[in-house]
Amino acid sequence: MAEGQSGKRIVVVGGGPAGVLAAIEAKRADPGAQVLLLTDEACEPYEKPPLSKAVLTGKALPEHALIAGAGGVAAQNVVLERTAVVTAIDRTAREVIAIDERRYPYDALVLATGSLVRELPQFPIGMTGVHYLRNEADARALGVVLGQSKNLVVVGGGLIGLEVAASARELGVRTTVLEVAPRILARVCDEDTAAFIVNEHRRRGVDLRTGATITGVDATRDGIGVTIEGGEIVSADLVVVGTGVKPNDALAAVARLATDNGIIVDEQCRTSDPTIFAAGDAVRFPAPHGLVRLENWRHALDQGAVAGRNAAGARETYRTVPSFWSEQYDLYIQGVGWPPAQPGVRIRRPLSGKSLLAFELGDGFLLYAMGINAQRDLAAARRLIERRIQVDAAALSDPNRPLASMLKASAG
Numbered sequence: 001m002a003e004g005q006s007g008k009r010i011v012v013v014g015g016g017p018a019g020v021l022a023a024i025e026a027k028r029a030d031p032g033a034q035v036l037l038l039t040d041e042a043c044e045p046y047e048k049p050p051l052s053k054a055v056l057t058g059k060a061l062p063e064h065a066l067i068a069g070a071g072g073v074a075a076q077n078v079v080l081e082r083t084a085v086v087t088a089i090d091r092t093a094r095e096v097i098a099i100d101e102r103r104y105p106y107d108a109l110v111l112a113t114g115s116l117v118r119e120l121p122q123f124p125i126g127m128t129g130v131h132y133l134r135n136e137a138d139a140r141a142l143g144v145v146l147g148q149s150k151n152l153v154v155v156g157g158g159l160i161g162l163e164v165a166a167s168a169r170e171l172g173v174r175t176t177v178l179e180v181a182p183r184i185l186a187r188v189c190d191e192d193t194a195a196f197i198v199n200e201h202r203r204r205g206v207d208l209r210t211g212a213t214i215t216g217v218d219a220t221r222d223g224i225g226v227t228i229e230g231g232e233i234v235s236a237d238l239v240v241v242g243t244g245v246k247p248n249d250a251l252a253a254v255a256r257l258a259t260d261n262g263i264i265v266d267e268q269c270r271t272s273d274p275t276i277f278a279a280g281d282a283v284r285f286p287a288p289h290g291l292v293r294l295e296n297w298r299h300a301l302d303q304g305a306v307a308g309r310n311a312a313g314a315r316e317t318y319r320t321v322p323s324f325w326s327e328q329y330d331l332y333i334q335g336v337g338w339p340p341a342q343p344g345v346r347i348r349r350p351l352s353g354k355s356l357l358a359f360e361l362g363d364g365f366l367l368y369a370m371g372i373n374a375q376r377d378l379a380a381a382r383r384l385i386e387r388r389i390q391v392d393a394a395a396l397s398d399p400n401r402p403l404a405s406m407l408k409a410s411a412g
Contacts (some may be wrong), residue, residue, distance in 0.1 A: 008033040010311050011096055011104050013086050013251070014112030015039025016048070017297055018280025018304030020067040022110040023078045025308035033312055036104060037073055038084040038096070043136060044072045045080075049297055051139040052163040053327055056146060057170055062136035089255035091273055108275055108311040111252055111263060112304055115245035115281040115295060122217040123155065123241050129224050130239045133160060145238060149173050153226055153236035157184035157210065159326045159333075161242030162201065166328040169204050176234055177201070178212040178226070188324065188335050189370050190346060190358055196372065197331065200354070204329060245295060247282045260284065262293045267317045269307035279307035285318065289341045296324045321385050323378075330354065334378045337368035337385045347396045364390045380404045 010033050012023040023037040039045060047065040054060035066072055073080045085099040095103045117132045119125055125132060131142045146152070152168050154161045157179030168175045185194050201208050209228075216227035223237035247262040258264040258272040262284035269277045269285070280300040284291045299320055306318040323336040331354060340362050349357040355373040359366060359381070365388060369381035380403035384391060387407075395401045 008312070009105055009107045010035045010110070010308075011106040011108075012037045012110040012112060012308070012311075013096060014110075014114055014280065014282075015041055015045040015080075016112060016114045016280060016300060017045075017067055018114070018300040018307070019110070019112030020045045020073060021301050021304035022112055022277075022279055022308030022311065023073060024068065024076045025305040026108075026110070026312040027077050029309040029312035029314055031077075035078045036081060037078050038081045038086055038098075038104065040083065040085045041135065041137075042083050044068075046136060047297075048135075049325075051136065052133055052160050053167055055136075055139045056143050056164065056167040058143065058147070062139065086251060089251065089276075091255055091276075094275065106275075108277065110304075110307050110311050111271070111276065111278040111282065112280045112300075112307070113248040113251055113263075113278075113282045116248045117241070118244045118246050120155065120241055120243060122214060123239060128219070129237065130241065132241050133164065134245075142240065146173060147171050149238040151223070151236045152176070152238045152240065153178060153224070153234055154240050154242060155214070155226075156242035156244070157181070157208065158242055158244060159185070159188075159324070161240070162197070162328055163326060164240050164242060165201060165206050165208075166204070169201075169206060170329075173238075175205070176207040176236070177209065178214065178228065178234070179208070179210045180213050182211050184208075184210060189333075192348065193356065193358055193370055193372070196356060197328070197333065200329060200331060245281065247284075247293060249282050252278065252282075260291075264291065268310050268315060269303060269318055270310065277307040277311045279303040287320075288338050294320075294322055296322065298323050321382055323382065330373075332373050332375060333371075334375065335368070335370045336378055336382045337366070339368045345393060347393055349397055349399055351399060359396050361391065361393060361396075366391050366396070377403050380407060383407055 010026045012019050023035050027035045045067045046062040086096050087099045088097040095105050117134050123130045152173050152175045154165050154177045165175050165177050183194050213229040218225045226234045249259045249263050252263045253259045263278040263282050265278050265285050271278050281295050284293045306316050326333040345361040347359045357374050358370045360368040366384045371378045
């Protein structure tokens, strides 16, 4: 063995943010290890948030935002194996097996297999005029036809669906959003904040409908006719389905690792096999309200980094304050914290123009904060949550009391 090489073989499956950070941090934690990153795509790993925004509108390309930076993962001394579709794990031999029968031996393995789109039976993948958006190939294909479209229907009023709608309106495409729930974004914001976002979409020309149950889908001379409950037919030459994702945990399940709507891991990102770790969208991990699964960029990066270091021999515990962000028109929408299991004390802070802040408290502590165009306040809110600093409800509702002042007061 050459000097400086530990000889440990660490294999990471998945080219998303969790996988890339796992590989990079494993190499940093054990510079002598042989770290191999397997991705099923043909390109260097890239950031996915721009896919529904700048990539669709033609302002950017996926390769403009590489996860590992301009030099790619190779610049981090990680070996990248592209188009490596992993189909099995031989836990006895400690090898992962690709669809073309290539075998990759490991001493420690990290699964960062991400998530898969939730396919709707009415809109099967491959149906003419129907698009799902999950990777760069999807975004490139959709971007080609979106600018040529006259009538777009977006199925689903979640963050991805609303981002696609905003991008379409920026391109001048007539857009209808159909959401089956009574309101949009019920998982991430209160009714008033949701109404604020709805009003902005409608002001921009989006026909946004909630409580819209799709009862039929038919091919028409001009494209697709989407029938909603009550009998109305909404015509489209293009449909984008954005109804969420599901964990890509089949590889783990076939290998008989513990799974339950995701790969089950402990606080150190270890699966039921002590040599196998997992991180990102595919994972359920211990949180304040029990096992949870998160689908956001920062969580994937942070948990991937911990999983990678632990695969290299560390024993770190993963703790997170969840967060998300979304860009729609000139709205920068953010949330941070753990929404309480039961509704707590809700406080709104009036801000000017297109800015707002909303908080949820429990036992005198800030548990969750949601904001629009309030990045500095949300950064302070994150620190208040992370540090478990008691807050005053009256001060939170006062727009003249900067959240940062509460941090300074606690430090004093």
